[in-house]
Amino acid sequence: MTGRDRFSTATRIRIIGEQTAARVYRSQTKRQARRSRLTGRAALLAMVLCSLVVALAYPIRQYVAQRAEIADLRQEQEETRQRVEDLRGLKARWQDDAFAEQQIRLRLHYVMPGETGFVVVDPDAAKQARTDVGAADRPWYRNVWAAVDKADAAHRQ
Helix, strand or coil: CCCCCCCCHHHHHHHHHHHHHHHHHHHHHHHHHHHHHHHHHHHHHHHHHHHHHHHHHHHHHHHHHHHHHHHHHHHHHHHHHHHHHHHHHHHHHHHCHHHHHHHHHHHHCCCCCCCCCCCCCCHHHHHHHHHCCCCCCCCHHHHHHHHHHHHHHHHHC
16 A cells, blocks of 8 residues: 555545635635725725815815806906996086086076976975965075974874
């Protein structure tokens, strides 16, 4: 009997099984080590990304707010520029004598020499004036105070 024949088939199968189990165990351990390294790397990457997001959130929010404020100020500047142009146009119109004369006639009811001016009186206002007998005889400031008192009395009712 040789050394090889010394072991029975059952012993050989058991030894082969143990060797195979050891190889499988080693390969599983290597795979688990790789997985755990990937999991650790993934966790580190996630932590770095979260830190970047937290660190950049406030500056980005400020940047967006400032850009919005700049846009609002530009819009306001354009509106102001347009208002200045409108006022320049109005000023140029007032430099024209015909426009000034038209506005004076319209707003102040002035008439040119030789023309007859008419004023239309509201009938209700005429009745009110008739009830204020003696208003023309009083000083103007008394008439103002009388009107204020009358408005106050109407408000209290």
